[in-house]
Amino acid sequence: MVKASAWETSSVLTLDVPRARAGRRVAEPLVVMRRSGVLVVLAVAAASATRADAVLVRVFTENDYMTRNPTNDDMYTFALGVEVEHRPYVFSFRENAFTDREAGGRFDETYVSVRRAVPRARSWGLRVELGAVHVGRGLFGQELQNAFHRLIGDDELHLRYVSSSLRALAGLTAGRTFLLSGRFGIGPHVEARAIPGFRTDALAGLRTSWRSGRHVALDLLTAERYSHTSLALLEPHLTRFAPLVRVELTLQGSVAAAWTYNDYGDRRQHVSIGYRFRPGAMVGR
Numbered sequence: 001m002v003k004a005s006a007w008e009t010s011s012v013l014t015l016d017v018p019r020a021r022a023g024r025r026v027a028e029p030l031v032v033m034r035r036s037g038v039l040v041v042l043a044v045a046a047a048s049a050t051r052a053d054a055v056l057v058r059v060f061t062e063n064d065y066m067t068r069n070p071t072n073d074d075m076y077t078f079a080l081g082v083e084v085e086h087r088p089y090v091f092s093f094r095e096n097a098f099t100d101r102e103a104g105g106r107f108d109e110t111y112v113s114v115r116r117a118v119p120r121a122r123s124w125g126l127r128v129e130l131g132a133v134h135v136g137r138g139l140f141g142q143e144l145q146n147a148f149h150r151l152i153g154d155d156e157l158h159l160r161y162v163s164s165s166l167r168a169l170a171g172l173t174a175g176r177t178f179l180l181s182g183r184f185g186i187g188p189h190v191e192a193r194a195i196p197g198f199r200t201d202a203l204a205g206l207r208t209s210w211r212s213g214r215h216v217a218l219d220l221l222t223a224e225r226y227s228h229t230s231l232a233l234l235e236p237h238l239t240r241f242a243p244l245v246r247v248e249l250t251l252q253g254s255v256a257a258a259w260t261y262n263d264y265g266d267r268r269q270h271v272s273i274g275y276r277f278r279p280g281a282m283v284g285r
Contacts, residue, residue, distance in 0.1 A: 056085040060256075060274030067269040073145075073154070074101050075237055076264045079272075080140065081111075088117040092131070095138050096264075097145060098234065099159055105233045106159040108138025113169055129171035133195050135231070136164030162233060167195045175207060185209045189221055199229040201265060203244055217250040227265025238265045 062079040064072050081094030096109040113131025146156040171193035177185040189207040194200045205223020225244040229235050242265070248258040256274045263270060 054086055056276060056278055058083040058085070058274055058276045060272055062270050062272035064268060064270050067271060069268045071101075073157075074099055075266055075268055076270070078145065078148075079270075080144075088119070090115040090127075095140055097138070097141050099145075099157065100233055100237070101157070101159070103233060104159055105162060106142065107135055107162045107231075107233065108141040110134040110138040111169065113171075115171075115173075124174055124176045127173045129169065129173070129193070131169040133167045133169050133198065134164065135162070135167065135198055137161045162231070165197070167198045169193065169195050177207070177209065183211050189223065198231060199227070199234070199238075201228075202226045205244065214253055215251070217248075217253070219246070219248045219250075221246040225262055225265060239267055242267055 059082045060080065064075070064077050069075075076096055076098050079094060079096045081092065083093075084091045092111065092113050092115065094109075094111040096111075097106070098109070099106040111131060111133050113129050115127045115129040118126040118128060142157070142159070142161075146158075149156050171191070173189075173191050175187060175189040177187040179185045186206065186208045188204070190202075190204045192202040203223040203225040205221055207219065207221045209220075210218045221244070223244045224241060226241055227238045228240065229238055239262075242262050244263065245261040246258065246263065247260075248256055250256040254276050256272075256276070258272045258274075260270050260272070262268070
C-alpha cells in the first residue's frame with residue numbers, strides 16, 4: 001500500500017485523472033487547437049473594438065525545456081498567454097502549468113486581468129492590476145504538455161489535479177528610469193501581487209536598459225523576491241526570500257526572448273519567446 005502524501009489527504013483533491021485512451025491521442029491536440037483559436041479570436045476582437053493602430057498585441061510562451069534546472073519538465077514547467085494593450089489599459093490572459101512528479105499532483109493557474117497606468121504619478125511609472133485567477137484544471141495544462149511530449153518522443157504525464165478554486169487578484173508595479181545617456185537607463189523597480197487564499201509575491205530591485213535605436217533593446221532586472229503560498233502542493237518548493245534575475249532581448253520592437261531565474265519563487269530557470277504586433281500595421285500592408 002502506497003502511503004499518501006500530505007497534500008493528497010487534504011480537502012482540495014479531485015478524483016484521479018484517468019490515463020489517456022488510444023482514441024484521445026487525436027482528440028487532445030484538437031482540443032488544444034480549439035482553445036488556442038479562442039485566444040486568437042479574443043485578441044482579434046479586442047483589437048478590432050477600437051482603432052487598430054492604437055492597439056498592441058503580444059503573444060508569448062515560456063518553458064523550462066533546455067534549461068539547467070536540477071529536473072526539467074517539472075514544477076512551473078510552461079506558460080502561455082496573450083496581452084492586448086490599448087493605453088492606458090492592458091488586458092491579459094495567462095496560464096501557468098505546475099507539476100510535482102514526486103508528489104503525484106499538478107495544477108494550472110489561469111489568469112485574466114486588467115492593468116492600468118496611473119496618471120499623474122510624477123516621474124514614476126505606476127500600474128495597478130485587478131483580475132481573477134482560477135487554480136486547478138486549466139484550459140491547456142496536461143493536454144498541451146502531453147501533446148508536446150508526444151511531439152518530442154517523451155512519455156506522457158498523468159497526475160492528479162487539485163480541486164478548482166477561483167481567487168481575486170490585485171497587483172502593483174512601479175518603476176523609475178534615470179537616463180545616463182541616449183541609450184542607457186537605470187532605476188528602481190518594485191512589484192507586488194496578492195491572490196488571497198493562494199499566494200503573495202513581491203520584489204524590489206534595480207532595472208537597467210539599453211537601446212540601439214528601434215532595432216535592439218536589452219533589459220536586465222536584478223532584485224530580491226519574496227514569495228509565500230497557502231497551497232500545500234506548492235509550499236515546499238517556494239523560497240521565502242531569494243534573488244531574482246530577468247534578462248530580455250527585443251529585436252525590431254517585435255520579437256522578444258527572455259531568460260529568468262526565480263521568477264516564480266522556486267529558484268528555477270525559464271526561457272520565453274514572444275511576438276508583439278499592431279493589427280493596424282498588418283492590415284495596412
